[in-house]
Amino acid sequence: MKALIARLPQRFWALAGSVSIRTKILGIVLGLVLLLGLGVTVQVRYTLTRAMDAQLQEQSVSVARDVAARATDLILTNDLYALHQLLRETQANNESVRYAFVLAPDGQILAHTFGAGFPAGLRDANAVGPAEHHRTTMVNTDEGPVWDTAVPIFDGRAGIARVGLSETVVRQTVDAVTGQLLITTVAVSVVGITAAACLTWLLTRPILQLAEVAQAVGRGDLSRRVPRWADDEIGDLASSFNAMTDALATAAEARAERDQLRARYVSGVIAAQEDERKRIARELHDSASQSLTSLLVGLKAMSTTCDAPDVRQHAEELRGVAAQTLDDVHRLALQLRPSVLDDLGLPAALERYVAECRRRYRLHIDLAMRGLEAERLPAQVETALYRIVQESLTNVARHAAARTASVLVERRNGRVRAIIEDDGRGFDPAGAGQERLGLYGIRERAELLGGTLTIESAPGQGTSLFIEVPIAGDRGPHA
Amino acid sequence: MRRIALLLLVVLLTACSATTTDGPAALSESVVRLSDLQPISAPASSAVAPLRVAVAAVISPKGTVESYQPLLDFLSARLDRPIELVQRRTYAEVNDLIESGEVDLAFVCTSAYVDGHDKFGMELLAAPQVNGATVYFSLLIVPADSPAQVMADLRGKVFAFTDPMSNTGRNYPTYLVQQLGQTPETFFARTFFTYSHDDAIRAVADGLADGAAVDSLVYDFAVAREPALGQKTRIIHRSEPFGIPPVVVGSQVRPQLKAELQDALLSMAETAAGRRSLAAAGLERFVLIDDSAYDSARALLQAVSATP
Numbered sequence: 120m121k122a123l124i125a126r127l128p129q130r131f132w133a134l135a136g137s138v139s140i141r142t143k144i145l146g147i148v149l150g151l152v153l154l155l156g157l158g159v160t161v162q163v164r165y166t167l168t169r170a171m172d173a174q175l176q177e178q179s180v181s182v183a184r185d186v187a188a189r190a191t192d193l194i195l196t197n198d199l200y201a202l203h204q205l206l207r208e209t210q211a212n213n214e215s216v217r218y219a220f221v222l223a224p225d226g227q228i229l230a231h232t233f234g235a236g237f238p239a240g241l242r243d244a245n246a247v248g249p250a251e252h253h254r255t256t257m258v259n260t261d262e263g264p265v266w267d268t269a270v271p272i273f274d275g276r277a278g279i280a281r282v283g284l285s286e287t288v289v290r291q292t293v294d295a296v297t298g299q300l301l302i303t304t305v306a307v308s309v310v311g312i313t314a315a316a317c318l319t320w321l322l323t324r325p326i327l328q329l330a331e332v333a334q335a336v337g338r339g340d341l342s343r344r345v346p347r348w349a350d351d352e353i354g355d356l357a358s359s360f361n362a363m364t365d366a367l368a369t370a371a372e373a374r375a376e377r378d379q380l381r382a383r384y385v386s387g388v389i390a391a392q393e394d395e396r397k398r399i400a401r402e403l404h405d406s407a408s409q410s411l412t413s414l415l416v417g418l419k420a421m422s423t424t425c426d427a428p429d430v431r432q433h434a435e436e437l438r439g440v441a442a443q444t445l446d447d448v449h450r451l452a453l454q455l456r457p458s459v460l461d462d463l464g465l466p467a468a469l470e471r472y473v474a475e476c477r478r479r480y481r482l483h484i485d486l487a488m489r490g491l492e493a494e495r496l497p498a499q500v501e502t503a504l505y506r507i508v509q510e511s512l513t514n515v516a517r518h519a520a521a522r523t524a525s526v527l528v529e530r531r532n533g534r535v536r537a538i539i540e541d542d543g544r545g546f547d548p549a550g551a552g553q554e555r556l557g558l559y560g561i562r563e564r565a566e567l568l569g570g571t572l573t574i575e576s577a578p579g580q581g582t583s584l585f586i587e588v589p590i591a592g593d594r595g596p597h598a
Numbered sequence: 599m600r601r602i603a604l605l606l607l608v609v610l611l612t613a614c615s616a617t618t619t620d621g622p623a624a625l626s627e628s629v630v631r632l633s634d635l636q637p638i639s640a641p642a643s644s645a646v647a648p649l650r651v652a653v654a655a656v657i658s659p660k661g662t663v664e665s666y667q668p669l670l671d672f673l674s675a676r677l678d679r680p681i682e683l684v685q686r687r688t689y690a691e692v693n694d695l696i697e698s699g700e701v702d703l704a705f706v707c708t709s710a711y712v713d714g715h716d717k718f719g720m721e722l723l724a725a726p727q728v729n730g731a732t733v734y735f736s737l738l739i740v741p742a743d744s745p746a747q748v749m750a751d752l753r754g755k756v757f758a759f760t761d762p763m764s765n766t767g768r769n770y771p772t773y774l775v776q777q778l779g780q781t782p783e784t785f786f787a788r789t790f791f792t793y794s795h796d797d798a799i800r801a802v803a804d805g806l807a808d809g810a811a812v813d814s815l816v817y818d819f820a821v822a823r824e825p826a827l828g829q830k831t832r833i834i835h836r837s838e839p840f841g842i843p844p845v846v847v848g849s850q851v852r853p854q855l856k857a858e859l860q861d862a863l864l865s866m867a868e869t870a871a872g873r874r875s876l877a878a879a880g881l882e883r884f885v886l887i888d889d890s891a892y893d894s895a896r897a898l899l900q901a902v903s904a905t906p
Contacts, residue, residue, distance in 0.1 A: 195659030196687045217632065228638055236635030244630055261631045273660060276667075 140326070141319040148315035149308060156304025164297050171289040175215060176266050179284040180253050182213055183268040187280035190221055194229065194277040203230040209282070217265055217285035223278045241283075249275025263287055325353045329360060341368040386499075386567050393456065393502060400452040408452075411445040457505075465501040465528070466491050469508060473526065480516040483523040490530035500588060503564040504528060504537055507586055510557045511539040519543025519582065530590070537586040545581050548574045561586070648680040649673075652704040654692045655761065656843065657816055658794040659685050665819075665879045666705070669866075672875040676862045687793050689763035696720055699850040703859055707843045708734075708895045709765035715889065716896075719849040723856065724863045725842050725887035728815055728880065732887055733839035735814040736766035738774070739802050739831045746809065747834055749774045755808035757786040758801040761793055764813075765895050769902045770837050771811035776905045796820050803830035815842070819880040840898075841891035845884065860886075 135143065186209055193202040206219040210232045220231030222242065231237055238260075247254040247269035255268040265283040272278045325348045335343045341364060345357040418438040422431045452458075453475070460468035466488050473486045495501065508526055515524045521543030529536045561584070562572040570588030651670055653662050662685055674681040684701050686692050689710040695701045697718045706714065714720030725732045740746045746755075749771070759782075760767025775785045782789055790807070792798045795816035801807040803826075814836070821828035845863060847856050866872035867883035876883060 192659040195663060196655070196685045198687060233632075233635055237638050238630055238632050238634060239636045240628060241630045241632070259629045261629060261633060265630075265632075273663065276663060 140323055141316075144319045144322070145312060145315045148311045148318075152304065152308045152311045156300065156307065160297055160300040160304065163300060164293055167296055168289070168293050171292060172286070175284050175286065175289055176255055176268075178213070178215065179255060179266040179268040179282055180270075182209060182216060182219075182284070183253060183270040183280050183282040185209070186219055186221075186282055187270040187272045190280055191273045191277050194221065194223075194272060199230055206230055206232050213284075215284040215288045216282060217260075217262065217287075218281075218283045220281050221272070221278055222281065224275060229278060245269045245281060247271055247279060258283065263290070322353070324348070325357060329353075329357060332364075333360065336364050336367070341371055382567055385563060389564070389567070396455040397461075400455040400458070403448050403452040403455075404458075407448050408445060411441055411448065414441045415445065460501060460505055464491075464495045465505060468501075468505055469526070469528065472505070472509060473512070476512050476516065480512075482516065482521065484512070485523070485525040487526070488528045491528060491535075496530070496535060496590060500535065500568060500590060503568055503588065504535065504586075507537060507561050507564055508539060510561055511584055514557060515539075515541045515543060515582075519545075521581070534587055534589050536588075538583065539586075540581065540583045542581045545576045545578050547578060548576050558584075646680060648682040649677065649703065650682050650684055650701040652684040652686070652692045652695055652701040652706075654689050654704065654706045654710060654843070655685065655687060655794045656705075656707055656813060657796045657820075661794070661796050668875040668878040669881075672866065672872055673859075673862055677858065689761045693717075693720070693763075696846065696848040699848050702847065702851055702855065704846050704848075705843065706846055707761070707764055708840055708892060709769055709899055710763050711844050711846055712765075712892050712896045712899055713763065714846065715892075720846050721849060721851075721856070722887055722889060723845045723847050723860050724884040725844045725891070726876075726879075726881040727883050727885050728842065730882070731839075732842045732885060732891060734766070734842050735839060736770035736811050736837035737814050737817050737833050738771065738809065738811050738835035739799065739817070739833050740809045741802055741805055742830050742832045744808065744832065749809075749835065750778055751834075752809045753778075753780075753785055754787050756788045756790075756806070757782065758798045758807035758810040759789055759791050760795050760798045760810070760812065762791060764795075765840060765898065766813045766837070767795060767798060767811055769895075769898050772902050773898055774811075774835075776902065781905075799827055799831060803827050813843075815880065822880075838894065840895045841887070841893075844887060844892075 138146070186205065189205055190202055193199075193205060202221060206221065209219050210216045218232050218241075220233070220237075220242075221229045223229050226242070228237060228242065241258070244258045245254060245256045245267040249271050251271065253268055253270045255266055258265045258267045262285060264286045266286070267281060267283045270280045270282075272280050325345070329345050332343045332345045344361050344364065347354045347357045347361075415438055418434045418441060422434040422438065425431050425434065453471075457468050457471065459471055469486060469488065473484050476482060477484050496504070508528075512524065512526070515521050519541045521541035524539070524541040527536075527538040529538075558572070558574065565572045565586050565588055568588045570586060573585040573587075574582070575585070576582035651673075653666050655662070657665065663683065666683065670681045670683055684692075684695065686695065689707050692701075692704060692706060693710050693714045696704050696706070696714060697720075703723070706720075711720060711722070715722075728734070738749060740752070746752050757771070759771070762768055772782055775782050778785065792801055792810075795812045798807070798810040798812050799817060799820055802810045817833075847859065851859075863884040864886070866876055
């Protein structure tokens with residue numbers, strides 16, 4: 120019991136929390152109406168019973184005294200028939216009178232309303248002295264309690280009048296009133312439930328709407344606002360919510376502006392970088408390569424025309440250095456900006472780059488491309504994908520200690536997808552080091568084009584990068 | 599929570615119902631079965647047969663008990679025998695009881711005696727003496743504020759008779775009306791019987807009747823006890839004297855009992871207790887009386903009966 124009481128608050132809150140506001144309000148209204156109805160019913164029943172019992176007692180006294188007064192002459196003149204008639208009329212005219220009888224002074228029954236016989240024990244159930252006004256007592260009968268009043272007739276000289284008033288009518292009246300009250304309670308309950316349902320609808324409609332709009336705002340739709348239904352607490356809540364959504368919308372707008380600015384800036388930087396690389400590569404190709412080629416040609420001529428063997432050998436050595444330098448310049452120019460990307464497109468550039476990687480890093484690299492043959496991708500997408508693959512394979516070569524890697528580039532449904540996988544040592548994507556691995560740059564390039572980067576990796580499990588970029592003009596936003 | 603609320607409700611209801619059923623203060627232990635009717639046992643007959651005394655309804659039954667009980671108690675003590683007072687609504691019923699011997703002694707009205715004497719030999723035993731005489735009168739009374747002065751003024755009014763057999767209350771006023779060449783049925787608007795003289799006085803005093811003829815002894819006695827009745831009524835006519843209502847026995851009463859009763863009555867005034875009992879009935883003493891004292895009443899009865 121103690122534990123039960125200790126758990127009561129908890130159980131109350133659990134119960135109160137598990138039902139909707141609709142149920143709570145309905146419960147409150149129904150509970151109040153029932154409590155009030157039952158309380159009033161019990162009180163009225165109690166008061167009415169007491170009042171009617173008292174009234175019944177008074178009535179029994181007045182009827183008995185009336186019978187006694189009217190019976191006097193009839194008894195003195197021995198008019199037993201009239202006496203009997205008097206008792207019968209008394210019973211007929213009073214619904215509550217269950218019986219009436221008259222006793223002679225010697226206790227003999229002169230007249231009664233029972234007909235063929237007389238109930239045993241009734242005569243002695245009540246008695247009254249000659250000097251008394253009356254005496255009322257409750258007699259327990261098989262038909263329920265009966266108020267029996269005895270009144271001496273002519274100071275007892277002509278006998279005693281006895282009248283019994285049954286409580287049946289009182290009980291019936293009380294029961295009828297109780298029934299009426301209960302019916303009223305039920306009717307009021309029905310009205311109350313209806314009213315409560317309307318009230319609940321009034322109360323919960325703004326709340327439900329608020330919840331719906333909050334969900335929409337949560338999904339990012341900052342244009343939704345809640346109508347303010349009433350000037351109450353819920354109205355205040357709606358206003359606060361709207362103010363909050365306004366602030367969120369303003370903040371989101373500012374952030375979007377900032378992001379756009381940054382994106383423009385970053386893409387400007389990247390474009391400038393690409394341009395610069397292109398220029399340097401061309402410069403290297405046009406100027407340095409030409410100079411080095413001239414140098415090679417000059418040194419060749421020198422070695423053939425000069426007869427001095429040491430000079431010839433020295434020239435041959437210098438020609439070897441110049442050739443190596445020319446090779447380095449070519450490679451540098453290719454790394455900076457492969458002209459094949461601009462001239463022949465992404466597939467040719469990737470093939471060339473992958474071949475270069477195979478050769479240089481001694482890695483087994485699979486390259487697969489689908490859907491890229493028909494039409495060239497936009498230049499910025501081609502550049503981004505090329506740089507992403509370039510960065511990824513550099514990572515694989517530098518950090519992964521992998522034996523094989525694969526590159527898949529696929530164009531489908533207005534999007535282009537690139538997957539770069541290796542069987543290297545892998546890393547924890549949640550951990551640090553992404554910036555070092557150049558993953559930040561990959562993500563930046565993908566997002567500038569409205570795309571996404573997904574990394575799947577774990578230590579010892581290899582690494583997979585999934586890059587998906589919408590193709591401008593096909594579908595999706597511009598970068 | 600719900601269990602607790604339910605518990606509270608149950609406790610509340612129980613408390614209320616408990617207080618309602620505890621109401622009656624005196625509750626009989628045993629249950630009386632009202633539908634189980636038993637035959638009523640006949641009363642055991644007493645060992646000593648009581649002397650049965652009838653008092654004709656000159657005055658109302660209650661008044662009769664109050665007036666005559668001391669007298670009967672005295673006689674009972676004197677005769678050493680219980681006395682049962684027998685009353686009937688009408689004079690004729692009392693006469694029937696006397697004729698059939700169901701009562702031993704009777705106080706009857708003058709005309710009832712005349713009728714009984716002639717029909718079945720009712721015998722005079724004694725007569726009360728009041729104001730030193732053994733006569734009484736019929737008084738014609740009207741409400742105190744009534745303008746009526748004689749019987750003729752009561753034409754078309756409501757008239758209260760006492761008993762159909764009464765000398766002063768029926769025969770005499772009928773005689774007066776007949777003198778006016780009418781019958782009560784045509785002369786009065788309406789008539790009714792009160793079956794006792796004091797009730798007739800009350801009927802007039804309360805304005806229920808516009809007139810009534812009553813026994814002068816009863817009127818004097820009633821007015822003496824209740825002066826308001828005298829103030830509310832007015833006597834407009836007094837008859838010639840008639841023989842006072844006597845004490846009689848039936849012809850079947852044994853001579854010895856008759857002598858004992860007569861002796862007891864006649865000697866009542868000799869003791870203080872007897873005189874007190876007489877006074878309660880408004881009497882002075884009992885005296886012997888002769889049948890001739892009732893000739894005037896007999897003549898009146900014949901006159902009234904002769905007229906159709």
